[in-house]
Amino acid sequence: MSRIILNIMLIVILMPAVARAQVKVRIFADRKPSAVSLSVDQGRFELDIYDGSPVAIEAGSPVILALYEGRIAVKLRNSASFMIDSLTVRGLEGNDRFFLRINGNQGERRHYSGSLKCYADLGVMVLINICSEDDYIAGVVRTEGGPGKRIEYHKSLSLLARTYLYRHFDRHLIDGYNICDNIHCQAFNGISSDSLIMRAVLETRRQVILAADSSLIISAFHSNCGGETCTSDFVWLSSYAYLKNVNDPYCIKSPNAHWKKTIPLAEWESYLRRSGFNPEGKTVQSYNFVQDTRQKEYRIGSFSIPFNRIRNDLNLKSSFFSVSREGNSVILRGRGYGHGVGLCQEGAMVMAARGFKSDDIIKFYYSDVIISDVKNAKALKNE
Ligand SMILES: [Zn+2]
Numbered sequence: 055m056s057r058i059i060l061n062i063m064l065i066v067i068l069m070p071a072v073a074r075a076q077v078k079v080r081i082f083a084d085r086k087p088s089a090v091s092l093s094v095d096q097g098r099f100e101l102d103i104y105d106g107s108p109v110a111i112e113a114g115s116p117v118i119l120a121l122y123e124g125r126i127a128v129k130l131r132n133s134a135s136f137m138i139d140s141l142t143v144r145g146l147e148g149n150d151r152f153f154l155r156i157n158g159n160q161g162e163r164r165h166y167s168g169s170l171k172c173y174a175d176l177g178v179m180v181l182i183n184i185c186s187e188d189d190y191i192a193g194v195v196r197t198e199g200g201p202g203k204r205i206e207y208h209k210s211l212s213l214l215a216r217t218y219l220y221r222h223f224d225r226h227l228i229d230g231y232n233i234c235d236n237i238h239c240q241a242f243n244g245i246s247s248d249s250l251i252m253r254a255v256l257e258t259r260r261q262v263i264l265a266a267d268s269s270l271i272i273s274a275f276h277s278n279c280g281g282e283t284c285t286s287d288f289v290w291l292s293s294y295a296y297l298k299n300v301n302d303p304y305c306i307k308s309p310n311a312h313w314k315k316t317i318p319l320a321e322w323e324s325y326l327r328r329s330g331f332n333p334e335g336k337t338v339q340s341y342n343f344v345q346d347t348r349q350k351e352y353r354i355g356s357f358s359i360p361f362n363r364i365r366n367d368l369n370l371k372s373s374f375f376s377v378s379r380e381g382n383s384v385i386l387r388g389r390g391y392g393h394g395v396g397l398c399q400e401g402a403m404v405m406a407a408r409g410f411k412s413d414d415i416i417k418f419y420y421s422d423v424i425i426s427d428v429k430n431a432k433a434l435k436n437e
């Protein structure tokens with residue numbers, strides 16, 4: 055549920071963002087599929103082959119696409135297999151849906167709408183789903199949303215997902231698509247059949263979150279902040295006026311509010327030494343450090359190391375933890391789950407359950423932002 059955001063230099067140019075009707079999403083981007091089977095769920099599809107006549111795809115007869123010697127082998131029922139460089143399975147009726155399974159029949163089914171493009175690129179099968187923006191946003195909310203069930207929570211996540219999409223619409227343009235389906239961009243495991251999620255998407259249609267200068271915000275979120283979100287410079291290099299430190303009373307009784315990890319003392323000492331700590335001949339070192347409110351760095355005497363680096367190195371749930379030495383162990387008592395920047399999902403779920411509207415939820419976690427039609431957004435250009 056967390057998301058990686060690279061620190062890229064961005065320049066605001068005075069040009070409105072353009073509304074998008076369709077999104078090209080590279081799917082199974084991190085799975086390197088070698089074969090995929092496509093079956094029709096609803097609607098009508100045809101197989102478009104460059105320089106060939108389109109072939110209708112029948113419901114109940116899966117199309118098998120497999121990577122073979124750097125090209126795509128296509129198998130349709132009742133016809134011989136053939137090889138091709140690229141193809142499109144095109145939905146014809148507007149409400150067309152299909153499901154895919156990768157690498158054999160045991161794989162999970164994922165359901166998609168619209169069309170599918172497939173080609174081989176440097177020995178890898180590339181699958182691109184071309185779907186409506188609404189279906190894409192709903193799929194992201196379903197995949198990233200967790201167990202929240204309130205419409206105002208879904209609306210908050212729809213605003214975040216749409217803001218992310220517009221901010222990063224050109225991220226993969228050089229590769230021939232807009233966005234990928236793993237956490238490099240935002241997770242999308244296919245369309246949602248949840249009608250409440252779709253309602254949330256439609257009720258926030260065209261709405262995005264803008265900073266005071268009308269630029270699209272970095273819509274960072276995480277599972278649980280532990281009672282206090284952190285500024286972005288705790289995690290990334292840059293700071294942003296709308297990503298402030300917020301005290302969050304809503305998430306502190308939620309499932310991911312607390313964690314504890316016991317580490318053998320020798321292991322902790324060895325880790326600190328590898329990070330540059332020199333015990334300076336002290337025979338007993340406490341290593342104790344209390345983090346009641348978020349601190350950027352863990353300090354022992356003159357030595358310091360960012361909590362966020364410890365979190366990444368030791369794969370901890372959060373960087374918001376206290377350290378205490380107890381006998382031959384070091385106990386880390388932590389709060390929250392995730393990087394702590396931006397919206398706290400478990401806090402937002404509680405806010406929605408207590409009657410807050412999505413706009414209130416967004417404005418609680420992001421300071422001085424405006425929720426507005428995307429036509430009022432300044433487009434961003436990567437430097
Ligand atoms: Zn990506």
Ligand SMILES: [Zn+2]
Binds near residue numbers: 280281282302304306
């Ligand atoms: Zn929180």
